[in-house]
Amino acid sequence: TSSHTRIGILNNPSSKIKDENTAIARGILTTFLTPNNSNLKSFLSKLSKEDTVKSLAAGTKIAKLLLPGMDVDTFEKKYNTLGLDLIRTHQMFCQEVLKLLPGQMAVMSNGR
Numbered sequence: 001t002s003s004h005t006r007i008g009i010l011n012n013p014s015s016k017i018k019d020e021n022t023a024i025a026r027g028i029l030t031t032f033l034t035p036n037n038s039n040l041k042s043f044l045s046k047l048s049k050e051d052t053v054k055s056l057a058a059g060t061k062i063a064k065l066l067l068p069g070m071d072v073d074t075f076e077k078k079y080n081t082l083g084l085d086l087i088r089t090h091q092m093f094c095q096e097v098l099k100l101l102p103g104q105m106a107v108m109s110n111g112r
Contacts, residue, residue: 012094014103
């Protein structure tokens with residue numbers, strides 16, 4: 001509700017990181033990394049819905065789920081080049097620095 005609020009996401013998966021099981025995580029990261037994305041909140045909401053998760057698991061390409069007004073080419077290029085190393089780095093940070101167990105969730109505020 002505030003233009004002064006910032007949000008970030010760190011992935012802490014509990015299973016082995018593969019292309020097949022990281023579609024949502026890569027979609028979220030790509031959304032944050034796509035410049036001038038005025039649909040950020042709406043698309044993140046769409047990605048969090050169960051039917052979207054099932055659709056991606058069934059093989060639907062994420063580009064088919066983009067909202068009108070989103071730059072399909074820019075999003076798809078970033079999504080396809082976003083390596084799994086970034087998610088592994090998130091996982092390492094969560095487990096080594098934040099001392100979270102694999103898959104454990106947490107909320108950080110002001111870096112604490």
